[in-house]
Each structure stands twice: as structure tokens, then as C-alpha cells.
Amino acid sequence: NSDRRKLVQVLRAATTPSRTVIMTIVDKSWARPGSILDLFLESFRTGDGTKFYLKHLVIVALDSQAFQYSKDIHPHCYHLKTAAHFKPFTSFSYLILNKRRNELLLEVVELGYSVVYTDADVMWLRNPLPHFQIPRELSIACDSSLSDASSEGESTDGGFGGFFHLMSSDVTVEFFHLWKLVGVLYPRVANLSLCEISRDTKFVQSAGFRIKFVEADYYGEFCRPSRNISKTYTMHANCCNNLESKVHDLKLVLHALANPEKSKDGTLHQLFTSGNTLKCLTR
Template structure:
């Protein structure tokens, strides 16, 4: 019995394991082996952790501009850029739209060129309005800025999350595009064609010029039954009245076959009305039988909610957006936009009782007016921004 127990625990050649060999080592090799094993384990852990951090955060960082990733990065001024700094799109438009879209595939779009991209210029006032507006800050998560030149794109990436460079081989849009000049017309029609492509991708959009201040969330004021709804320079009182004077700087369009066909028709109509911009052509075609044939539901937005310098919203309790339309020249536009923001900030300081009484009104237009356009010899009274 005693012999049997001895045989049971006596090691044999076929029962040797790594643990058995380790136990037979002298103390010094054991220490060396432990150190090497520990060093290898620490190296593996460090490499693994680095990979997890790098790839785990890639999705979070990929659409954020440099200032979001590195808060202390100085602002890049367009004048500091040169050809070597020329930027390009890192991601396809459809991927950017997908990231920015609301649950119902709606995005907010604006266009930007170098003239409006300078620090303390139009784009900065535009973004500020979202930040101080009522329930508008969150809408910045759904805004895509479409840059029309390299420098505007570079500035966009510093100040905003979603940017896309829309290049044009035959046109240079970096300078201020004065109303009704050849550059202005090309830029307006390029915009219509681009918006048609967004509809074809299946996205609804609110298009807004960057010289429109967003003071309230406009979505509750939109007409739910409309395919195409647009702001006005002059509103007659009825959202169905074709006598309204639409302004192409602000519209909400749902993606469907009707709206896509409408944008194709609108774009092709420039050949029928050469020398006119998109807004005037819309005025010509808004009653065309083709629109009735395709079944497009068109509505016009009340200037009480969607006002502008042509026809200001009278009640700050109702205003959603205010447009610096009917204005000629960058300096005039910036002056009145800043006054507009000051008026809104003052309104926000009022107690609720005084707000309800509508005790304040806009102090604009000041430097912007229809008269200033007439003095410049503009061929039409229905005007957008420069």
C-alpha cells in the first residue's frame, strides 16, 4: 500500500509539464524568466491599449474640424493660406450628409465662399445666431456648410463640424459675387443644380443663405403638406398665393419625385430666361402648368416668421429667421446683421411680461435698403444677398 502511494506521486517522463520544468530551475534563472515574462506582458498591454484608443476614437474624430480635436489650435485666417494649403474632401458628400442628417433624413445646408468666410464676417454672425437663438443651438449638429472655394473650405473646417468642398472647374467663386454679375449668376445656378443632387440622394433639406440669422427653431412653422416651401421678399397674406415674391435664400424641400422633377425644370429654365438668376426664374415658372402636372405642392412662408430687410418680421415673439436681403455691399450687410443680433440679444434680456407686449422692434434696415439697390442700377427689385 505504501509502495503504491509512492508510485502515484513520483514524476515520470510522460507527465513532465512546463510547470514541472519551471519548478526544477535554480533560483537565479527563475527570476530572469519572471522579468522577461513581465516585460513581454507589459509591452503587449501597452500596444493593445494604444490600438484600442486609436481605432475606438476614429469614428468620433473623423468629421470634427481641427479646432474641435485640438481646442488650443489658433484660428486659420484665409489670408494666411496659400496654394500649398489647398484642402480637399476627405469624405464623400453622401457620407457627410448621413452623419449630419436628422432621423427623417433632413439636413440644413448653406453655401460659403472666401468673401463671406473671413473672421468676424458673415459666417461667424450666422453661426452666432444659432448659438443664441431659441432652441437653435442643437440644429448646428445638422448643418452642412458647402464651401465654394478652397479657402472657404479651410476656414469651415476650423469653425464647424460638417464641411464639403464643391469645386467648379469653369468658375472661381472665392471673391464677393455682386448682384447680377456673371459670377453671381453662375454661383446661383450652381447652387440649384447641387440642391437637386441632394434631393436625388434621398435627403430633405432646409437651404439657408449664410446672411440669414436663425433666432428660433423654424421647423414648427413649416407646412407639413408641402413638397417645396420658400421664404418671401413680400408676403401677400396667403401661403398659397402665387403673387407672393419668393426669395431663394431660404427654403425647405422634401425629397420625392415631384421635388426632383421640379428642380430639374427650374435649372433647365435658365436657358429659356437667359441672364436672369434663379429667384427671378422661379417667379416666371411658379405658375407654369408643368408644376401642376407633376403635382408639386408649393407653399410660401409668412414674413411674420421668416422675415428680412425687405419686409421685417414685426413681432420678435414670432420671428424664426431674419434675412439681410434687399442689401447691396458687404459693409452694409455686416452693419445691419450686427444690429439685428444686438436687437435679439436685448429682446432676450426682457422679462416675459415685456416680451409679450412686443415693446421693441428691429432697428434695421439702416445701411441696407431697396433704395441702395436702385442706386446701383440693379435690373430687378426681387433680390437676395450679394
């Protein structure tokens, strides 16, 4: 159909020689002037060794407004049509997005492309991809808020799996088909995030699906700032359900990266230890 043809065109334009694309998903609240998307793209331009990967980034828009804005500022965009209205920061919306994202990921890997997926509120401080060159179907950074979200029966941006590498292979395709089939019989399974299903050892092993959980210190998050910022490749603005606060804090992170007067690592460390600078960390 026409949507699939458009997806193929975008993937062909954005792919690396090894048939890998970087992908993020936004809606109109995250894709407008001064938004999360602007900061996300800026992190690629200012990060250490990350600017090169902009040409391999595909922005997936959930609505026409986000799609139009994304096209205005980036060459590789795809409109993922959804039946439901997506409202950020709600458990129900994350369930919808989780399901729709999995369908898209399956389609992409079936087309023979591997995916580096990154939430748009994940700032790229340094090139994280060499750390992901692991012969596994999935390499994933699971946030610390996963256990809290699971215990409360909710899905949050923390437990969602905001950064991962998914290898295109027959095993990956079969895993997603099996997940979908089991989800029909057991709806709770269908609603699990990629991080949550990855921790179901019995299910994963039955599919022959190999997973590498990357070291948390390499992938920072607002929920649990890294103790050694010099090792951090990315910074995820999770544990923050206020969009204005999220944008405010991510601007500070990028400003710290671009600060010419102090070392980047020292400035970032100060951000997360001062106690009164970041709005998202104010309790």
C-alpha cells in the same frame, strides 16, 4: 466619383433621423474671421431653440479658402467646386450660384435627403422648422424684393429664395430634371430663381410639384421688416449690397437678441423703427 463620396459622407454625418440636413453656401468673402458665417453660426447658438440644429448644418464652400475656414469652425463642410469666379452682390454671380445650387440640391434629394436651405445672411432668431413641417415638395419664404428684381431683369439675393424646405421625393427629382430640360430650350427659364419658377403655376402644376408659400411675417427681411417681430423666426439681411454694412447690421440684430436688459422683441423692433441705426436701411 470622389466628390460625390465626400458629399455622401458629409450628409450621413449631419442628417437628422428623418434624413434632413440644413444647408448654407459661402465663399471666401463670407467665410473669414468676423464674417457673415461667424454671425450665422452665432445666431444658431443664441437663438430660441436653434442651437440643437447646428449638428445638422452642412456648410457648402465655393472655394478652398472658404472651405478651410469653415472646417476650422464647424464639423460638417463640403467643397462645391465651381468653374467660374464668384463675386458677391452681382447679378451674373447669382445666376451662376443659382444654377450650381440647383445642381447640388438635385444631387442631395436624389441621395434621399431633404434639405432646409438657408442663406448665411439669414439669422435664426427662433426655431423655424416646426412651421415647415408641411407635406409639400417645397415650402419657401420669398422675399419682397422678388417683384422688383424681376421687373428689372436682374437676380438679387432677395428674389433668390433665401430660406426654404425641399422634400426628397420622386416628384422633386423629376421637377428639377424638367426645369433643367426646359432651361436648355429656353435659357431665361434656366436663369430663374426658385422663387420665380415657383410662381410659374402652369410649369409647376405640369410637374405635379406642390408648393407652400409660408407667411412672410414669420420670415423677416431687411427689405420689409416684420410688423410683429415676436412672430419672426428668421431675419434675412437682403436689400444690402455692401458687405461691411451687412455685417454691421447683423451684429446689431444678434446683440439685440442677447440683450439682457430689455425684451428681445422690443429691442429688435426698436432696431427697425429707429431709422438711423441700421446702415443697410439708410437711403
